[in-house]
Amino acid sequence: MSGPILVVEDDPGVSSFIRWGLEDEGYSVAIAIDGEEALRHVERSRPTLIVLDYGLPVMDGAQVADRLRERGFTDIPILMVTADERTAQKAERVGARAALPKPLDLDELLKVVNGLIGRP
Numbered sequence: 001m002s003g004p005i006l007v008v009e010d011d012p013g014v015s016s017f018i019r020w021g022l023e024d025e026g027y028s029v030a031i032a033i034d035g036e037e038a039l040r041h042v043e044r045s046r047p048t049l050i051v052l053d054y055g056l057p058v059m060d061g062a063q064v065a066d067r068l069r070e071r072g073f074t075d076i077p078i079l080m081v082t083a084d085e086r087t088a089q090k091a092e093r094v095g096a097r098a099a100l101p102k103p104l105d106l107d108e109l110l111k112v113v114n115g116l117i118g119r120p
Contacts, residue, residue: 004028006047008038010056021106035059054082054090065094077116
């Protein structure tokens with residue numbers, strides 16, 4: 001694993017929950033609260049994985065994923081998270097490799113993250 005896992009989430013409670021769970025498993029985690037901050041972070045320190053909320057202010061998760069593809073970051077796996085009941089359809093639309101509904105289950109989150117990163 002090279003860079004940190006980038007969590008793009010505007011709800012501080014949710015981002016703290018994700019950070020706590022991932023750091024407890026030994027992962028390095030960076031947080032971005034909106035799409036613009038996420039894009040700047042990806043340019044600066046290429047993350048290993050992006051946990052991307054669909055419902056972000058200013059630029060939603062789909063727009064962030066589109067910008068990442070436009071900038072050539074197609075090899076960074078995206079885990080889409082959303083409170084919407086159409087989680088799988090939204091994830092497929094943006095090219096995410098996996099999706100989880102909110103509220104998040106920590107065990108499921110860790111299982112999916114470990115699978116995307118290739119960690120047992």
